[in-house]
Amino acid sequence: FLPANVEVFVLPGTTILEAANRAGIILALPCGGKGTCGKCRIKVQEGSFDYTSAEQERLTLAEQQQGIHLACQARIFEPCVIQIIPDALASQWQVLTGSGDNVTHLAPEIKKEFVVVQEGTLKSAQSDIERLKQQLKGLEYLDLEAVRALPIFLRENRFQGTFVLAANELLSWEKGDTTNKCYGVALDIGTTTLVAALLDLHQGKTLNTVSAPNPQAQFGADVISRIELVKKERKNLALLNKVLIDKINQMIKTLVQQAEITKEYIYHLVVTGNAVMQHLFLGITPEYLGEIPFPLAFKRSLNVVAQDLNIAINPRGKVRVYPNIAGFIGGDTVAGILASEIYQSDKVKLLVDLGTNGEIVLGNRERLLAASTAAGPAFEGAKISAGMPGIKGAIEKVIIKKDSSDRETGIFYNVIGNVPPRGICGSGLIDLIAELLRVGIIDFTGRILKKEELDGNLPEFLLTRIKEDTTQSSFILESDPEPIVLTQRDVREVQLGKGAIYAGIKILEKQLGIEETQINEVFLAGGFGNFIRRKNVIEIGLLPDFPPEKIKYIGN
Secondary structure, three states: OEOOOOOOOOOOOEEHHHHHHHOOOOEOOOOOOOOOOOOOEEEEEEOOOOOOHHHHHHOOHHHHHOOEEEOOOOEEOOOOEEEEOHHHEOOOOOOOOOOOOOOOOOOOOEEEEEEEOOOOOOOOOOOHHHHHHHHOOOOOEOOHHHHHHHHHHHHHOOOEEEEEEEOOEEEEEEOOOOOOOOEEEEEEEOOOEEEEEEEEOOOOEEEEEEEEEOHHHHHOOOHHHHHHHHHHOOOHHHHHHHHHHHHHHHHHHHHHHHHOOOHHHEEEEEEEEOHHHHHHHHOOOOHHHHOOOOOOOOOOOEEEEHHHHOOOOOOOOEEEEOOOOEOOEOHHHHHHHHHHOHHHOOOOEEEEEOOOOEEEEEEOOOOEEEEEEOOOHHHHOOOOOOEOOOOOOEEEEEEEEOOOOOOOOEEEEEEOOOOOOOEEOHHHHHHHHHHHHHHOOEOOOOOEOOHHHHOOOOOHHHHOOEEEOOOOEEEEEEOOOOOEEEOHHHHHHHHHHHHHHHHHHHHHHHHHOOOHHHOOEEEEEOOOOOOOOHHHHHHOOOOOOOOHHHEEEEEO
């Protein structure tokens, strides 16, 4: 995908829209992918695509001659290069494309200015600070360290330099003009997975992104187990905090090396996560969040100096932690509300953030209700026999074709990175269970049936993959280079998670006093929210029976 220079691997027959979602590029889709609005126009640079009847209706002959297609209609059967047309993006300031061309409003909290400060004279009684404030409009606050260093810096650099401001506070100062070197990091602290992105605050674009398992998982897969660990012995709080900070600093180091910059030019770290993760990040005990009435230590957004948290950016840089809503509804939900713009909607909309803790928001501009559900780590690959995060080597999409009407029959899957499979991640897990439910290998209760119950109803290539022991059955997805097996316990783990999400949605509907049909739009967010197929989340009962066109992906 251009201009982002993002490469993804997809199965034959995948739409360009699905591939774009896989690349983290969110396209406008008012019609829900029916091909009737014509908004998701893209340009094919390399590759061959047939025009569907919907495209022929919506695209002019001139557009077709230029290689313009509708992303929701064109299906990929060979390697291709796709140019994203800015107007097709879901947001005009969508910076995750990596180009920065579509930023229409850039207002970072951190800004840099190169200024020349007037030298003092005998006729002027102004201080260095007063003369600096004349050049730096909006500057109001300098801490003691800045006041101590400013007179020396000005005189050693001929009263000129680059000054770094955070809102109205002076953060740092540098020799020469370094205004084009201004960076920030956005960090999502998930219970299972961490994701960090390096952003160029001068140009307004994302430079690179890294992800890693949350190292706290070694002490417990969910937030409750980590709360209990701190309650058991309070010194464990320091342990949980240290392993997290160390991993974050490793991720920042990777981002810095990939971008070939220095960490001293990173002045801002913005952090979001569920309430427990945000408490642990700040070194605040979460133990009371495990007790009724689940009290928060802080609710409003916090701004902390980086060196106070041992964060490896500019020591005087700022770390902003998102506000919490309630005991188990944290900053990640606030981020989802902002990104989906559900708070500005006249119509009722639903936001579901899929993760170890599933957060749900329902409502519109008049009223929003939120809930948190203990979905468990299955959706992120944990507690699954062959489970793994959505990283290189993970099976992230599965299709079973067993009908003679298909051009091909068999099991087809897509592996992240186009390498031999090492396991299966959440999106692939949902696909696999939905497909096995559809072909009848899993019954409506979630039980994997035995061969004798299926004989005569399924082709041999499926029957041979069913493995039986004395108590239950399993399904072998792949045996080479290593076994990837779906066990009965895996299915039960997914049922626990999807049941929690479904129940949370129904409770919010009841609390808001609405019917399912009154929900106008459904946003799926989370680390793998972009990669799961609409029909499959409905097939397994993770979401109520919404029309697929109502479901939109908004990424992590």
